[in-house]
Amino acid sequence: MFIVYYSNQLEKQKEILSSLFKSLPPEDPFQQDIILVQSPNMVQWLQIELAKETGISANLKFPMPASFIWQLYAQNLPATALENPFDKDSMMWRLMRLIPIFLEKENFSPLRNYLSSSPHSEQYKLYQLSSKIADLFDQYLVYRPEWIFAWEKGEDEQITAQIQKTAT
Known part of the structure; x- marks a missing residue:
């Protein structure tokens, strides 16, 4: 499922995400959750904060928007290179x-x-x-x-x- 939550406050985004993890247990515990982020620093902060809130932060993937979109291209358009030549x-x-x-x-x-x-x-x-x-x-x-x-x-x-x- 693809869900977009808008906020210019990272703390609020973290609260929404942790409440989703608590209220919606995964159907498949081995299925990786994908969370788009704007910077590598945000990844580290979010993992630490989610672990504090929920007790664990595992099996999460944090791609940047551009790399996420490129991977979608590569998965759905056979002629697309696996790696983005412009990253x-x-x-x-x-x-x-x-x-x-x-x-x-x-x-x-x-x-x-x-x-x-x-x-x-x-x-x-x-x-x-x-x-x-x-x-x-x-x-x-x-x-x-x-x-x-x-x-x-x-x-x-x-x-x-x-x-x-x-x-x-």
């Missing part, structure tokens, strides 16, 4: 493969210098950089989807100018 982890590993290719180009020399002039290993810096860029892309998907569409169409001059103006 942060996938994007980070793809960037780790691609960035070294671009480092050979002349206009990437500042980035090449950044990666090589560190007391940490170049791979460590590459990992950090890839992770940060993947996080930015993830935030663009959520907060600036119009930028993604513009980049896709090749209309990125204004966006690049906005970013440079903001950064300086």
